[in-house]
Amino acid sequence: MTTDLLNIRDMCDAFDVTPRTLRFYEAKELLFPIREGQKRLFTKRDRARLKLILRGKRFGFSLEEIRQLLDLYHMNDGQEAQLSKTYVLAEQHLAAMEAKKAELEEAINELKEQMVWGADKLAQLAKEKTVAA
Template sequence: MEDGDHKDLMTIRQMCDAFDVTPRTLRFYEAKELLFPLREGQKRLFTRRDRGRLKLILRGKRFGFSLEEMRQLLDLYDRGDAQEEQLKRTYEVARERLAQMERQRDELNEAIEELKGQLEWGAEMIASFRRPAAE
Protein backbone atom coordinates (compact mmCIF):
# COMPACT_ATOMS: atom_id res chain seq x y z
CA MET A 1 0.00 0.00 0.00
CA GLU A 2 2.74 2.39 -0.75
CA ASP A 3 0.87 4.10 -3.51
CA GLY A 4 -1.16 6.98 -2.18
CA ASP A 5 -4.88 6.63 -2.44
CA HIS A 6 -6.54 4.78 -5.23
CA LYS A 7 -10.02 4.78 -3.82
CA ASP A 8 -12.10 3.75 -6.77
CA LEU A 9 -9.51 4.59 -9.39
CA MET A 10 -8.64 2.10 -12.10
CA THR A 11 -5.78 1.92 -14.57
CA ILE A 12 -6.43 1.58 -18.23
CA ARG A 13 -5.73 -2.12 -18.15
CA GLN A 14 -8.09 -2.76 -15.31
CA MET A 15 -10.74 -0.94 -17.27
CA CYS A 16 -10.03 -2.99 -20.36
CA ASP A 17 -10.31 -6.21 -18.44
CA ALA A 18 -13.45 -5.07 -16.67
CA PHE A 19 -15.28 -3.91 -19.77
CA ASP A 20 -13.65 -5.99 -22.46
CA VAL A 21 -12.42 -3.13 -24.59
CA THR A 22 -8.97 -2.17 -25.85
CA PRO A 23 -6.83 0.67 -24.51
CA ARG A 24 -7.20 2.36 -27.84
CA THR A 25 -10.92 2.44 -27.36
CA LEU A 26 -10.66 4.14 -23.98
CA ARG A 27 -8.18 6.71 -25.27
CA PHE A 28 -10.42 7.26 -28.25
CA TYR A 29 -13.41 7.85 -26.02
CA GLU A 30 -11.41 10.32 -23.99
CA ALA A 31 -10.38 12.15 -27.15
CA LYS A 32 -14.03 12.30 -28.11
CA GLU A 33 -14.87 13.68 -24.68
CA LEU A 34 -16.92 10.75 -23.60
CA LEU A 35 -14.62 9.95 -20.67
CA PHE A 36 -12.51 12.18 -18.44
CA PRO A 37 -9.93 10.12 -16.60
CA LEU A 38 -7.67 11.81 -14.05
CA ARG A 39 -3.93 11.79 -14.44
CA GLU A 40 -1.25 10.54 -12.13
CA GLY A 41 1.81 11.86 -13.89
CA GLN A 42 0.98 10.87 -17.41
CA LYS A 43 -1.03 7.78 -16.62
CA ARG A 44 -4.77 7.77 -16.85
CA LEU A 45 -6.82 6.88 -13.83
CA PHE A 46 -10.46 6.17 -14.47
CA THR A 47 -12.98 7.17 -11.86
CA ARG A 48 -16.24 5.65 -10.83
CA ARG A 49 -17.94 8.27 -12.94
CA ASP A 50 -15.97 7.13 -15.97
CA ARG A 51 -17.11 3.61 -15.35
CA GLY A 52 -20.70 4.71 -15.15
CA ARG A 53 -20.39 6.59 -18.38
CA LEU A 54 -18.60 3.76 -20.13
CA LYS A 55 -21.31 1.36 -19.08
CA LEU A 56 -23.91 3.64 -20.57
CA ILE A 57 -21.83 4.12 -23.71
CA LEU A 58 -21.51 0.41 -24.30
CA ARG A 59 -25.18 -0.11 -23.67
CA GLY A 60 -25.94 2.70 -26.08
CA LYS A 61 -23.83 0.99 -28.71
CA ARG A 62 -25.93 -2.12 -28.35
CA PHE A 63 -28.91 0.11 -28.98
CA GLY A 64 -27.25 1.35 -32.12
CA PHE A 65 -26.53 4.84 -30.85
CA SER A 66 -23.47 6.46 -32.35
CA LEU A 67 -20.74 7.73 -30.05
CA GLU A 68 -21.72 11.25 -30.93
CA GLU A 69 -25.29 10.60 -29.92
CA MET A 70 -24.12 9.06 -26.69
CA ARG A 71 -21.92 12.04 -25.97
CA GLN A 72 -24.85 14.37 -26.35
CA LEU A 73 -27.06 12.25 -24.16
CA LEU A 74 -24.37 11.95 -21.50
CA ASP A 75 -23.77 15.67 -21.61
CA LEU A 76 -27.42 16.29 -20.91
CA TYR A 77 -27.60 13.59 -18.29
CA ASP A 78 -24.48 15.06 -16.87
CA ARG A 79 -25.45 18.64 -16.31
CA GLY A 80 -26.50 17.55 -12.88
CA ASP A 81 -29.42 19.84 -13.33
CA ALA A 82 -31.36 16.90 -14.54
CA GLN A 83 -34.16 19.32 -14.98
CA GLU A 84 -37.36 18.15 -16.49
CA GLU A 85 -36.54 19.73 -19.82
CA GLN A 86 -33.22 17.97 -20.16
CA LEU A 87 -34.66 14.68 -19.10
CA LYS A 88 -37.51 15.03 -21.51
CA ARG A 89 -35.14 15.70 -24.36
CA THR A 90 -33.12 12.64 -23.53
CA TYR A 91 -36.37 10.73 -23.38
CA GLU A 92 -37.43 12.02 -26.77
CA VAL A 93 -34.12 11.14 -28.40
CA ALA A 94 -34.39 7.66 -27.00
CA ARG A 95 -37.95 7.30 -28.21
CA GLU A 96 -36.99 8.39 -31.70
CA ARG A 97 -34.19 5.91 -31.66
CA LEU A 98 -36.60 3.22 -30.57
CA ALA A 99 -38.91 4.06 -33.46
CA GLN A 100 -35.96 3.83 -35.83
CA MET A 101 -35.05 0.46 -34.45
CA GLU A 102 -38.56 -0.83 -34.84
CA ARG A 103 -38.68 0.35 -38.43
CA GLN A 104 -35.35 -1.29 -39.03
CA ARG A 105 -36.60 -4.51 -37.50
CA ASP A 106 -39.69 -4.44 -39.68
CA GLU A 107 -37.65 -3.89 -42.82
CA LEU A 108 -35.39 -6.70 -41.77
CA ASN A 109 -38.36 -8.95 -41.31
CA GLU A 110 -39.64 -8.09 -44.76
CA ALA A 111 -36.25 -8.85 -46.24
CA ILE A 112 -36.15 -12.12 -44.32
CA GLU A 113 -39.53 -13.16 -45.65
CA GLU A 114 -38.57 -12.21 -49.18
CA LEU A 115 -35.32 -14.10 -48.92
CA LYS A 116 -37.14 -17.14 -47.55
CA GLY A 117 -39.30 -17.04 -50.64
CA GLN A 118 -36.25 -16.95 -52.85
CA LEU A 119 -34.80 -19.87 -50.98
CA GLU A 120 -37.85 -21.99 -51.61
CA TRP A 121 -37.52 -21.22 -55.25
CA GLY A 122 -33.85 -22.18 -55.10
CA ALA A 123 -34.69 -25.38 -53.29
CA GLU A 124 -37.12 -26.31 -56.04
CA MET A 125 -34.47 -25.61 -58.63
CA ILE A 126 -32.07 -27.89 -56.86
CA ALA A 127 -34.69 -30.54 -56.49
CA SER A 128 -35.42 -30.38 -60.21
CA PHE A 129 -31.83 -31.38 -60.81
CA ARG A 130 -32.37 -34.57 -58.91
CA ARG A 131 -35.12 -35.72 -61.25
CA PRO A 132 -33.84 -34.47 -64.59
CA ALA A 133 -36.42 -33.84 -67.27
CA ALA A 134 -38.91 -35.92 -65.42
CA GLU A 135 -42.16 -34.07 -65.78
Protein backbone atom coordinates in the same frame (compact mmCIF):
# COMPACT_ATOMS: atom_id res chain seq x y z
CA MET B 1 -13.59 -5.27 -4.55
CA THR B 2 -10.56 -4.73 -6.74
CA THR B 3 -10.21 -1.12 -5.60
CA ASP B 4 -13.14 -0.23 -7.82
CA LEU B 5 -10.69 1.73 -9.92
CA LEU B 6 -9.20 0.37 -13.12
CA ASN B 7 -5.96 1.37 -14.72
CA ILE B 8 -5.98 1.86 -18.45
CA ARG B 9 -4.86 -1.68 -19.24
CA ASP B 10 -7.62 -3.35 -17.25
CA MET B 11 -10.14 -0.94 -18.64
CA CYS B 12 -9.05 -1.83 -22.16
CA ASP B 13 -9.26 -5.55 -21.45
CA ALA B 14 -12.67 -5.17 -19.86
CA PHE B 15 -14.16 -3.44 -22.89
CA ASP B 16 -11.93 -4.59 -25.71
CA VAL B 17 -10.72 -1.16 -26.74
CA THR B 18 -7.25 0.35 -27.08
CA PRO B 19 -5.59 2.89 -24.75
CA ARG B 20 -5.67 5.33 -27.62
CA THR B 21 -9.42 5.05 -27.72
CA LEU B 22 -9.81 5.74 -24.01
CA ARG B 23 -7.52 8.76 -24.15
CA PHE B 24 -9.36 9.97 -27.19
CA TYR B 25 -12.70 9.68 -25.42
CA GLU B 26 -11.30 11.58 -22.48
CA ALA B 27 -10.07 14.33 -24.78
CA LYS B 28 -13.56 14.49 -26.25
CA GLU B 29 -15.00 14.73 -22.74
CA LEU B 30 -16.83 11.44 -22.88
CA LEU B 31 -14.87 9.98 -19.97
CA PHE B 32 -13.40 11.61 -16.88
CA PRO B 33 -10.91 9.25 -15.28
CA ILE B 34 -9.29 10.56 -12.11
CA ARG B 35 -5.52 10.94 -11.94
CA GLU B 36 -3.09 9.25 -9.64
CA GLY B 37 -0.06 11.32 -10.45
CA GLN B 38 0.05 11.04 -14.20
CA LYS B 39 -1.90 7.88 -14.56
CA ARG B 40 -5.55 7.55 -15.33
CA LEU B 41 -7.85 5.62 -13.06
CA PHE B 42 -11.25 4.72 -14.41
CA THR B 43 -14.18 4.80 -12.04
CA LYS B 44 -17.42 2.90 -11.97
CA ARG B 45 -18.99 5.94 -13.59
CA ASP B 46 -16.48 5.79 -16.44
CA ARG B 47 -17.32 2.15 -16.96
CA ALA B 48 -21.02 2.88 -17.10
CA ARG B 49 -20.39 5.65 -19.58
CA LEU B 50 -18.10 3.59 -21.75
CA LYS B 51 -20.69 0.86 -21.95
CA LEU B 52 -23.18 3.42 -23.22
CA ILE B 53 -20.64 4.91 -25.60
CA LEU B 54 -19.92 1.57 -27.23
CA ARG B 55 -23.58 0.78 -27.45
CA GLY B 56 -24.23 4.15 -29.05
CA LYS B 57 -21.54 3.46 -31.60
CA ARG B 58 -23.09 0.14 -32.51
CA PHE B 59 -26.25 2.01 -33.34
CA GLY B 60 -24.46 4.49 -35.52
CA PHE B 61 -24.31 7.58 -33.30
CA SER B 62 -21.36 9.92 -33.59
CA LEU B 63 -19.22 10.57 -30.55
CA GLU B 64 -20.53 14.09 -30.36
CA GLU B 65 -24.11 12.88 -30.34
CA ILE B 66 -23.20 10.32 -27.72
CA ARG B 67 -21.55 12.97 -25.57
CA GLN B 68 -24.76 14.94 -25.46
CA LEU B 69 -26.83 11.86 -24.77
CA LEU B 70 -24.65 10.61 -21.93
CA ASP B 71 -26.04 13.24 -19.61
CA LEU B 72 -29.45 11.70 -20.05
CA TYR B 73 -28.28 8.64 -18.20
CA HIS B 74 -26.83 10.58 -15.33
CA MET B 75 -29.32 13.36 -14.69
CA ASN B 76 -26.80 15.37 -12.74
CA ASP B 77 -29.51 16.53 -10.33
CA GLY B 78 -28.54 20.11 -10.81
CA GLN B 79 -31.04 22.93 -11.21
CA GLU B 80 -34.61 22.16 -12.08
CA ALA B 81 -34.28 24.07 -15.33
CA GLN B 82 -31.33 21.98 -16.44
CA LEU B 83 -32.89 18.78 -15.22
CA SER B 84 -36.17 19.29 -17.01
CA LYS B 85 -34.34 20.28 -20.14
CA THR B 86 -32.40 17.06 -19.97
CA TYR B 87 -35.61 15.20 -19.39
CA VAL B 88 -37.16 16.60 -22.53
CA LEU B 89 -34.08 15.58 -24.47
CA ALA B 90 -34.39 12.11 -23.03
CA GLU B 91 -37.98 11.91 -24.22
CA GLN B 92 -36.91 12.83 -27.72
CA HIS B 93 -34.10 10.35 -27.63
CA LEU B 94 -36.46 7.67 -26.43
CA ALA B 95 -38.83 8.41 -29.29
CA ALA B 96 -35.95 8.18 -31.75
CA MET B 97 -34.91 4.84 -30.34
CA GLU B 98 -38.39 3.45 -30.58
CA ALA B 99 -38.61 4.64 -34.16
CA LYS B 100 -35.34 2.87 -34.83
CA LYS B 101 -36.71 -0.25 -33.25
CA ALA B 102 -39.75 -0.10 -35.52
CA GLU B 103 -37.55 0.33 -38.56
CA LEU B 104 -35.41 -2.56 -37.43
CA GLU B 105 -38.45 -4.77 -37.13
CA GLU B 106 -39.49 -3.76 -40.62
CA ALA B 107 -36.03 -4.60 -41.91
CA ILE B 108 -36.16 -7.97 -40.20
CA ASN B 109 -39.49 -8.78 -41.76
CA GLU B 110 -38.33 -7.78 -45.22
CA LEU B 111 -35.28 -9.94 -44.93
CA LYS B 112 -37.41 -12.85 -43.76
CA GLU B 113 -39.59 -12.46 -46.84
CA GLN B 114 -36.57 -12.54 -49.08
CA MET B 115 -35.40 -15.64 -47.29
CA VAL B 116 -38.70 -17.39 -47.91
CA TRP B 117 -38.23 -16.58 -51.56
CA GLY B 118 -34.70 -17.95 -51.46
CA ALA B 119 -35.82 -21.09 -49.65
CA ASP B 120 -38.46 -21.71 -52.29
CA LYS B 121 -35.92 -21.28 -55.03
CA LEU B 122 -33.59 -23.73 -53.34
CA ALA B 123 -36.39 -26.26 -52.89
CA GLN B 124 -37.23 -25.91 -56.56
CA LEU B 125 -33.64 -26.53 -57.59
CA ALA B 126 -33.52 -29.59 -55.35
CA LYS B 127 -36.68 -30.92 -56.94
CA GLU B 128 -35.31 -30.50 -60.46
CA LYS B 129 -32.31 -32.51 -59.43
CA THR B 130 -34.48 -35.29 -58.07
CA VAL B 131 -36.53 -35.45 -61.26
CA ALA B 132 -33.41 -35.59 -63.35
CA ALA B 133 -32.19 -38.59 -61.38
